[in-house]
Amino acid sequence: MDLEELLEHFNNGETLGTNREYIEQMRYYSRESQKLTMEINTKYHEPEELSKLFSEVIGKPVGEGFGLFPPFYTDFGKNITIGKNVFINAGCKFQLPQRRDSSFIQHLLELARMYGLVQMLL
Numbered sequence: 001m002d003l004e005e006l007l008e009h010f011n012n013g014e015t016l017g018t019n020r021e022y023i024e025q026m027r028y029y030s031r032e033s034q035k036l037t038m039e040i041n042t043k044y045h046e047p048e049e050l051s052k053l054f055s056e057v058i059g060k061p062v063g064e065g066f067g068l069f070p071p072f073y074t075d076f077g078k079n080i081t082i083g084k085n086v087f088i089n090a091g092c093k094f095q096l097p098q099r100r101d102s103s104f105i106q107h108l109l110e111l112a113r114m115y116g117l118v119q120m121l122l
Contacts, residue, residue, distance in 0.1 A: 003059065003078060010079060026076065033057055033077040041071040049111055058082065 006025045015023045036057045040050065050068045055061050057077040067086035073093040074080065080094055 003029065007079060029078055033070055035041055036077070037071075037073060040068075041073075045070075054082070062086070 001021050003025070005048065006022060006029075009022060016026055036053060040053050040057075045066065051062050051066050052069070054066070054068055054072075057074065058080045059078045060081065062082040063084035063086060066082055067087040069088070069090040071091055072088060075095050077094075
């Protein structure tokens with residue numbers, strides 16, 4: 001199984017259940033995300049470096065005008081998409097897909113999927 005298949009599984013609203021293959025893939029990408037967020041959160045980086053590191057966390061380029069004030073936390077990361085002109089303030093936690101342009105995400109915001117779908121309105 002590859003990342004695209006795992007993301008499709010999540011995008012269809014399915015859970016990990018007891019499928020060992022999905023669970024192992026999720027653990028792999030979660031550990032990768034932990035390593036990258038630790039790098040982001042434990043030392044100073046210029047804005048260009050933060051954009052590069054955050055792109056590694058999410059597995060795709062961030063949009064133009066991206067900004068981040070660490071610390072930032074996510075349990076998986078690959079389900080996040082960052083549009084243009086997005087600023088994420090300090091202490092945020094993302095646990096569900098994010099797809100927005102021109103957003104300011106306040107400090108200490110926690111986004112989590114619980115009991116079905118959650119839609120973030122910015």
